[in-house]
Amino acid sequence: xxxxxxxxxxxxxxxxxxxxxxxxxxxxxxxxxxxxxxxxxxxxxxxxxxxxxxxxxxxxxxxxxxxxxxxxxxxxxxxxxxxxxxxxxxxxxxxxxxxxxxxxxxxxxxxxxxxxxxxxxxxxxxxxxxxxxxxxxxxxxxxxxxxxxxxxxxxxxxxxxxxxxxxxxxxxxxxxxxxxxxxxxxxxxxxxxxxxxxxxxxxxxxxxxxxxxxxxxxx
Amino acid sequence: xxxxxxxxxxxxxxxxxxxxxxxxxxxxxxxxxxxxxxxxxxxxxxxxxxxxxxxxxxxxxxxxxxxxxxxxxxxxxxxxxxxxxxxxxxxxxxxxxxxxxxxxxxxxxxxxxxxxxxxxxxxxxxxxxxxxxxxxxxxxxxxxxxxxxxxxxxxxxxxxxxxxxxxxxxxxxxxxxxxxxxxxxxxxxxxxxxxxxxxxxxxxxxxxxxxxxxxxxxxxxxxxxxxxxxxxxxxxxxxxxxxxxxxxxxxxxxxxxxxxxxxxxxxxxxxxxxxxxxxxxxxxxxxxxxxxxxxxxxxxxx
Numbered sequence: 001x002x003x004x005x006x007x008x009x010x011x012x013x014x015x016x017x018x019x020x021x022x023x024x025x026x027x028x029x030x031x032x033x034x035x036x037x038x039x040x041x042x043x044x045x046x047x048x049x050x051x052x053x054x055x056x057x058x059x060x061x062x063x064x065x066x067x068x069x070x071x072x073x074x075x076x077x078x079x080x081x082x083x084x085x086x087x088x089x090x091x092x093x094x095x096x097x098x099x100x101x102x103x104x105x106x107x108x109x110x111x112x113x114x115x116x117x118x119x120x121x122x123x124x125x126x127x128x129x130x131x132x133x134x135x136x137x138x139x140x141x142x143x144x145x146x147x148x149x150x151x152x153x154x155x156x157x158x159x160x161x162x163x164x165x166x167x168x169x170x171x172x173x174x175x176x177x178x179x180x181x182x183x184x185x186x187x188x189x190x191x192x193x194x195x196x197x198x199x200x201x202x203x204x205x206x207x208x209x210x211x212x213x214x215x216x217x218x219x
Numbered sequence: 220x221x222x223x224x225x226x227x228x229x230x231x232x233x234x235x236x237x238x239x240x241x242x243x244x245x246x247x248x249x250x251x252x253x254x255x256x257x258x259x260x261x262x263x264x265x266x267x268x269x270x271x272x273x274x275x276x277x278x279x280x281x282x283x284x285x286x287x288x289x290x291x292x293x294x295x296x297x298x299x300x301x302x303x304x305x306x307x308x309x310x311x312x313x314x315x316x317x318x319x320x321x322x323x324x325x326x327x328x329x330x331x332x333x334x335x336x337x338x339x340x341x342x343x344x345x346x347x348x349x350x351x352x353x354x355x356x357x358x359x360x361x362x363x364x365x366x367x368x369x370x371x372x373x374x375x376x377x378x379x380x381x382x383x384x385x386x387x388x389x390x391x392x393x394x395x396x397x398x399x400x401x402x403x404x405x406x407x408x409x410x411x412x413x414x415x416x417x418x419x420x421x422x423x424x425x426x427x428x429x430x431x432x433x434x435x436x437x438x439x440x441x442x443x444x445x446x447x448x449x450x451x452x453x454x455x456x457x458x459x460x461x462x463x464x465x466x467x468x469x470x471x472x473x474x475x476x477x478x479x480x481x482x483x484x485x486x487x488x489x490x491x492x493x494x495x496x497x498x499x500x501x502x503x504x505x506x507x508x509x510x511x512x513x514x515x516x517x518x519x520x521x
Contacts, residue, residue, distance in 0.1 A: 046437070048437070072439040074439075075436075075437060075438060075439030076438070080437060086430070086434055086437075088431055088434065091241070091243075091431075092240070094240060095240055095241065095242055098240075099243070099434065099438060100438045102242045102243070102244060103244060103435055103438045103439055103444065104439075111242075
């Protein structure tokens with residue numbers, strides 16, 4: 001991305017002049033105060049909002065000029081984890097995790113073994129037919145991770161996935177994301193939990209008032 | 220990530236009892252709730268009203284058809300103008316939709332009148348002298364546009380008079396076609412109302428499932444995939460209401476059949492099955508299209 005700028009219709013400038021290069025396979029933390037532009041940047045990476053000016057290439061697609069079909073393609077190749085999970089509470093864990101594949105046209109019979117495998121990875125294979133409200137906050141976040149990874153995305157965007165979790169659960173969630181990154185998935189994670197950087201090092205991109213305030217590797 | 224999912228194969232894994240996965244989107248019909256049933260009942264009542272309207276049109280058409288073939292138009296000419304009678308008869312015969320013109324003798328007319336006024340105390344001879352010269356016209360096509368004005372014109376040229384009551388009866392098909400237009404108009408208005416009812420119901424469903432729709436879009440779902448369940452739901456409500464309305468027409472048909480038999484009317488409700496079914500489905504689809512036309516998941520705000 002080069003000289004990236006985002007101004008919302010309300011007039012608020014979320015990002016201004018951001019230039020950044022994230023390579024495939026990196027684990028990137030986006031840090032900064034509330035309103036620094038972390039969530040806005042993540043939104044732009046999956047086409048939730050379009051840049052007002054500058055250049056943003058995501059998965060070889062110019063996000064300013066991309067058609068709706070292109071945006072849909074990007075979203076199908078991107079796993080998104082939200083701070084508030086965005087789980088569907090009227091649907092089972094299976095239905096939640098299967099949703100990205102369902103959107104891609106998978107039949108139910110094919111979905112079950114795939115979803116079971118992904119849930120096995122996050123340690124929730126026995127909760128396949130449970131409803132999210134029966135799960136703890138940590139389990140819900142793991143379901144959200146399972147949903148994000150179920151379609152084998154090239155990129156996972158995580159918006160404060162540990163925000164509402166205790167330290168141990170947050171570490172476990174980060175373990176999963178690190179593990180996915182080791183398998184070759186690019187992970188871009190917005191977070192306030194700076195203490196996690198000690199146990200789970202990676203590249204840190206610091207934003208301040210919509211601008212780049214720092215870019216370094218935390219060992 | 221490929222390693223994590225290695226070994227994922229197509230299997231015929233059994234879904235546990237009492238578990239019925241309801242994956243959203245595509246051709247999966249959403250579950251029916253109270254709102255949907257209420258909409259179905261309201262649309263059913265409206266479609267029933269439409270069905271009754273068209274049954275009434277069917278009955279009226281049959282009733283008119285049963286006697287319209289026997290209608291004759293009578294043209295009267297003052298007895299003092301008997302010199303013009305031959306010319307008037309020729310003029311009337313020259314109208315192409317008039318199949319025959321019969322001059323009714325004054326005696327025949329008087330006899331008929333005397334029978335009609337039984338006990339009136341009239342002398343047939345006296346009556347015959349007072350009656351005008353009468354022509355009885357048989358028509359080939361009452362629907363012809365200028366037939367009745369031609370008859371009036373021909374009679375008017377010889378100061379004759381036309382029996383307007385018979386003219387009105389002969390033109391009843393015009394009234395029927397006007398009633399048919401009104402029936403179409405009423406059906407259209409009801410169809411729009413039904414579409415809006417279904418649209419409103421689906422709008423509530425859409426609002427209740429806004430998170431799901433938003434999430435599907437975030438995951439890259441195509442618009443048809445997001446909207447199809449709602450359009451299907453609208454069609455099911457409409458078509459279901461159509462079939463229910465058709466079933467409810469039978470008590471009406473059976474209830475009035477005895478009374479209508481004397482009027483040579485035999486109502487056929489079967490012909491309304493497909494129109495109500497498909498009409499309901501179309502109305503439902505239209506309502507769903509209205510409801511889903513502005514389903515926006517906006518993120519472009521801060």
